[in-house]
Amino acid sequence: MKYLRIGLPGYETPVALHEGKYYDLSAAAVDIDGDFLNAGGIATTAGFPEIDIEDARIAPPIAKPNAIVCIGMNYAAHCAESGAEPPAEPVVFYKHPNTIVGPHDDVEIPRASTRTDWEVELGVVLAKRASYLESEEEALGCIAGFVVANDLSEREFQIERSGGQFSKGKACPTFTPLGPWLVTPDEIEDVQALRLWSKVNGEARQDSSSKDMIFSVARIIHHMSQFMAFDAGDLLLTGTPEGVALSGRFPYLKAGDTVEVGIEGLGSTRNPTVQA
Incomplete structure (x- = not known):
């Protein structure tokens, strides 16, 4: 799985890239952060909607770490x-x-x-x-x-x-x-x-x-x-x-x-x- 975040600073959307398609993870994650990763992320993209990222800013792939x-x-x-x-x-x-x-x-x-x-x-x-x-x-x-x-x-x-x-x-x-x-x-x-x-x-x-x-x-x-x-x-x-x-x-x-x-x-x- 590849995780990424799109959107302007402070308004990023968590996204998964799997088999060439992008999926909006907003329903499962507030952000790609320690809580999300500690919970194991996601096992499958099934049930998540596809998202078009063509014109979006690609943000850092993780939210601000503690260190x-x-x-x-x-x-x-x-x-x-x-x-x-x-x-x-x-x-x-x-x-x-x-x-x-x-x-x-x-x-x-x-x-x-x-x-x-x-x-x-x-x-x-x-x-x-x-x-x-x-x-x-x-x-x-x-x-x-x-x-x-x-x-x-x-x-x-x-x-x-x-x-x-x-x-x-x-x-x-x-x-x-x-x-x-x-x-x-x-x-x-x-x-x-x-x-x-x-x-x-x-x-x-x-x-x-x-x-x-x-x-x-x-x-x-x-x-x-x-x-x-x-x-x-x-x-x-x-x-x-x-x-x-x-x-x-x-x-x-x-x-x-x-x-x-x-x-x-x-x-x-x-x-x-x-x-x-």
């Missing part, structure tokens, strides 16, 4: 291009949930920014509370689905002006485009073998695979559950591969650019950039 938990330096090649050693344990930071925007919404270049960067990432949405999990297998059972994310970053804010942590460069408004769908685990054969890519103005930037993760999705969830509790609907971002502007190989984003990120089986986002 966005992010893993840094989780691809060895990205560590190398960043001048860092691969970590012995997952590097963790948080983003504000209000950074989330839809897959085609504008991304704002922050005021005074000269180093706004892109990062394609595999997003994982939790289906239930996860705390002190016993195994990586149990961790996989806590997943509601997967989503494409662009973990945008302002590198000067993140590094030179950080004060010792990443949040200044990660929590700028519009810095987490998501979508177009939340894809349930049964539709993904192997989450550790998905192609990830990004483009700026149609030119290739990143092109890698989730098999190159240092820490797998299951390991991250299990590991982090020993330190914190995930709630249903929370979003986990699992790191980005090489090919970002921080490498020095590409220019940073500026107003007027278009940035695209995508993951095999999960769709893609395409966001124009504007000045904040």
